Amino acid sequence: MQPLRIALAQVAPRLGQLDENLARHRELIAEARDGSVDLVVFPELGLTGYLLQDLAAEVALRLDDRRLTDLAVAADGLSAVVSFVEESADHRLFIAAALLEEGRIRHVHRKLYLPTYGLFDERRFFAAGEQLRAVPSRLGVGLGIGICEDFWHLSVPQILALDGAHLLINVSSSPGRDLAAANEVGLGTATSWWTLMRTYAQLTTSVVVFVNRVGVEEPLSSARFYGSSYFCDPRGQIVAQASDSEDEVLVHDLDIDMIREVRDTWQFMRDRRPETYGELTELLP
Numbered sequence: 001m002q003p004l005r006i007a008l009a010q011v012a013p014r015l016g017q018l019d020e021n022l023a024r025h026r027e028l029i030a031e032a033r034d035g036s037v038d039l040v041v042f043p044e045l046g047l048t049g050y051l052l053q054d055l056a057a058e059v060a061l062r063l064d065d066r067r068l069t070d071l072a073v074a075a076d077g078l079s080a081v082v083s084f085v086e087e088s089a090d091h092r093l094f095i096a097a098a099l100l101e102e103g104r105i106r107h108v109h110r111k112l113y114l115p116t117y118g119l120f121d122e123r124r125f126f127a128a129g130e131q132l133r134a135v136p137s138r139l140g141v142g143l144g145i146g147i148c149e150d151f152w153h154l155s156v157p158q159i160l161a162l163d164g165a166h167l168l169i170n171v172s173s174s175p176g177r178d179l180a181a182a183n184e185v186g187l188g189t190a191t192s193w194w195t196l197m198r199t200y201a202q203l204t205t206s207v208v209v210f211v212n213r214v215g216v217e218e219p220l221s222s223a224r225f226y227g228s229s230y231f232c233d234p235r236g237q238i239v240a241q242a243s244d245s246e247d248e249v250l251v252h253d254l255d256i257d258m259i260r261e262v263r264d265t266w267q268f269m270r271d272r273r274p275e276t277y278g279e280l281t282e283l284l285p
Helices: 018-034 053-059 066-074 148-152 155-162 190-204 257-265 278-283
Strands: 004-010 039-041 079-087 093-101 104-110 142-147 167-172 207-212 214-216 224-226 230-232 238-241 248-254
Touching: 004 018, 004 207, 004 230, 018 039, 018 066, 018 079, 018 248, 053 079, 066 093, 066 104, 079 142, 079 167, 093 142, 104 142, 142 148, 142 155, 148 155, 148 167, 148 190, 155 167, 155 190, 167 190, 190 207, 190 230, 230 248, 238 248
Parallel strands: 004 039, 039 079, 142 167, 167 207
Antiparallel strands: 004 248, 079 093, 093 104, 207 230, 214 224, 230 238
């Protein structure tokens, strides 16, 4: 296959400013098309900002909302992953990420795991998703989408890979401690994210991309989102990384054939033994 040109749009969305954020997405999608990008990925809640609290209902979008369908039309000719607050038909709110392809919404992932520790209180405002599936794409590879906390649960990347994903995408709004320096340790720091993503890439022999936002959201919080978006190849090597503070678009030409080469060498997917744990999954509550 020809290399896939993928752009990670590490943006700083304006809290609650849906129209402004939509305009920024359209601008970056147009630039991606001019740069012959095949896939552009935006961070968690890139259309709304993260610390919404009671603003969530005001900026929520139904999947048939004209603003969202117009964005899908604007992305025609490439693929895009965008994240927003979704309002369901029964008026529940979800943190969602949608794959836009061929002028329409092709797939929607609703965040499965909602953190309620530290500055996070997502379950107070959002419902949890109930389904996890990979999706075939116009790119010729399967995509598996997770949202931030989802990838703190090792079953998520495994299930996505088993369901046919070659490219695992995590969209995040992850605040760091100070500058989230590389030598930091502990749950949720840049270092722990790097460790997880490199491990998932190796064990699923997939490409993993992590797209995090930047900026701060005053006055609700002084938390700083630390960016550092990156590509991780199926050998577990980070091959391109954005800065920890700048609003930028990181573009990388991804050698998809490497996935086949690595899977021919590391037969982790082939050699799995579901008969050793199948009964356990049936017994779990």
